[in-house]
Amino acid sequence: MKLILNKLKKLSKASERKLKSEMSSDETGVIHLDSVSHFYPNDKFPTIENLNLLVKHGEFISILGESGAGKTTTLRMIAGFEKISSGYLRIGGQLVGSNFLHAPPNHRNLGVVFQDYALFPHMTVYKNIEFGMDSKIIDKTDKINSILSMVGMHGYENKYVHELSGGQQQRVAIARAVAINPIALLLDEPFSNLDRILARELRKDIKKIVTNTETTTILVTHDREEALAISDRVAVVSNRKILQIDSPEYIYNNPLTPEVARLVGPCDFIDGEYNNNTVLTSFGKFSAKPLQKIDDHQKVKVLIRPSDIYISHEGGENFSNTVISREYRGEYDEYEIISEKGEIIHSRMNNFANIAIDSKVQITLSKNRSVIVYKN
Structure with a gap:
C-alpha cells in the first residue's frame, strides 16, 4: 500500500x-x-x-x-x-x-469529514487545509486558493476557526479533506x-x-x-x-x-387480503404491488405512503372513514383518517382541500400508484 x-x-x-x-x-x-x-x-x-x-x-x-x-x-x-x-x-x-x-x-x-468538523482552532483556514497536504509540494498557495474557491470560501484563508459560522467551518473541513487528493x-x-x-x-x-x-x-x-x-x-x-x-x-x-420502507420515507401499515394484484383493506380496495410471490386470498401487510393517498368528502354520507385530525404543514395539510375497524392512515394534500375534522371521506390512490404488500 x-x-x-x-x-x-x-x-x-x-x-x-x-x-x-x-x-x-x-x-x-x-x-x-x-x-x-x-x-x-x-x-x-x-x-x-x-x-x-x-x-x-x-x-x-x-x-x-x-x-x-x-x-x-x-x-x-x-x-x-x-x-x-x-x-x-x-x-x-x-x-x-x-x-x-x-x-x-x-x-x-482517504479524506474524512467529521460531524464536529475537527478543525484546529489555533490555525488559520489556510493552515488547516495545508496541514494534511504533501510536504513535497513546493507552492501550495495556488492549490489551496483553488480549493477555497471550489468550496465557496475564497478570501477566508487568514481567518481563524472561531471567526467562522458552522457552515463555513464545515466547508473548510471539506476543503481540507479534498486537498490531499x-x-x-x-x-x-x-x-x-x-x-x-x-x-x-x-x-x-x-x-x-x-x-x-x-x-x-x-x-x-x-x-x-x-x-x-x-x-x-x-x-x-x-x-x-x-x-x-x-x-x-x-x-x-x-x-x-x-423496515426499509419506514427508514426511507413516511408510511403507514394496515392489514389486507391480497387477490390478483389488488388488496382489500378496511379503507377500501386498492391496486397492489407484491415484491415477492403472494398467493391469492392471503392475509398481508399493506404499505401506504401519505403522499399517495387522496381523500374526498363529497357524498360523505356513504363513506365509513373519518378524519380525526388535520395539521397545517405549510406546503400541504396532513390528515389523519381512521377506518371503522380502527386502523389509522395519513394523507398529505394541498391546502385547498380544507376538509374538516369528523368529515366522512373516501380513500383513493393517486394516479398510477399502487400500494405495496408484504407477507404477514
Whole structure:
C-alpha cells in the first residue's frame, strides 16, 4: 500500500486521478467490504455483521440508518480508526483491513469529514487545509486558493476557526479533506449540526464538488431526505446489517421490507387480503404491488405512503372513514383518517382541500400508484 501511495504523490492531479481509477475495477471497486464484521472488546453481539459493500469509482453512496445501527462504525473501519474483527476491506484493490492486517489511517489516502468538523482552532483556514497536504509540494498557495474557491470560501484563508459560522467551518473541513487528493471521501453526519436551509445548500455544493472531481464518496447519515437527495445509491442499515442497497428512486418505490420502507420515507401499515394484484383493506380496495410471490386470498401487510393517498368528502354520507385530525404543514395539510375497524392512515394534500375534522371521506390512490404488500 505504501508503494502505491508514494507513486500517487509523484503524479500530477489529473494523472493521479487516472491511476486511482485504474486501481479499481468492477470486481474490486474503490472500496470493497467483503463479509466484514466488527466486535468491541467484551461485547456479546457484533456492532456490524457480515457486511458486504462495493463502491465504484466516482460513486456517491449513503449509508442510512438510525442511531446504533452500525453505520458510523462502518465508516470508522473504512477510515482505519477501528479494526476489523473478520472479513476483508480493500481500498483501490489493496487489502488494508482484516483480522490479521490493519493499515493505519494515514496509509489509506482517504479524506474524512467529521460531524464536529475537527478543525484546529489555533490555525488559520489556510493552515488547516495545508496541514494534511504533501510536504513535497513546493507552492501550495495556488492549490489551496483553488480549493477555497471550489468550496465557496475564497478570501477566508487568514481567518481563524472561531471567526467562522458552522457552515463555513464545515466547508473548510471539506476543503481540507479534498486537498490531499483522496482515493475516496468519507462524510460522517456532516450536516447534522447545521440548520435545515444551510444543510440543504451545503449538501448541494458537496454533490457538485464530488461530481466535478469524480471523487468516490461515502456519506453516513440518519436523515433520509439527505440520503435520497444526493446519492447514486443508498444502503439502508438496521440491526447491524445492510437490508437493501439501490438507487434512491428504486429503494423508495420498492422497499424489500417494512423496515426499509419506514427508514426511507413516511408510511403507514394496515392489514389486507391480497387477490390478483389488488388488496382489500378496511379503507377500501386498492391496486397492489407484491415484491415477492403472494398467493391469492392471503392475509398481508399493506404499505401506504401519505403522499399517495387522496381523500374526498363529497357524498360523505356513504363513506365509513373519518378524519380525526388535520395539521397545517405549510406546503400541504396532513390528515389523519381512521377506518371503522380502527386502523389509522395519513394523507398529505394541498391546502385547498380544507376538509374538516369528523368529515366522512373516501380513500383513493393517486394516479398510477399502487400500494405495496408484504407477507404477514
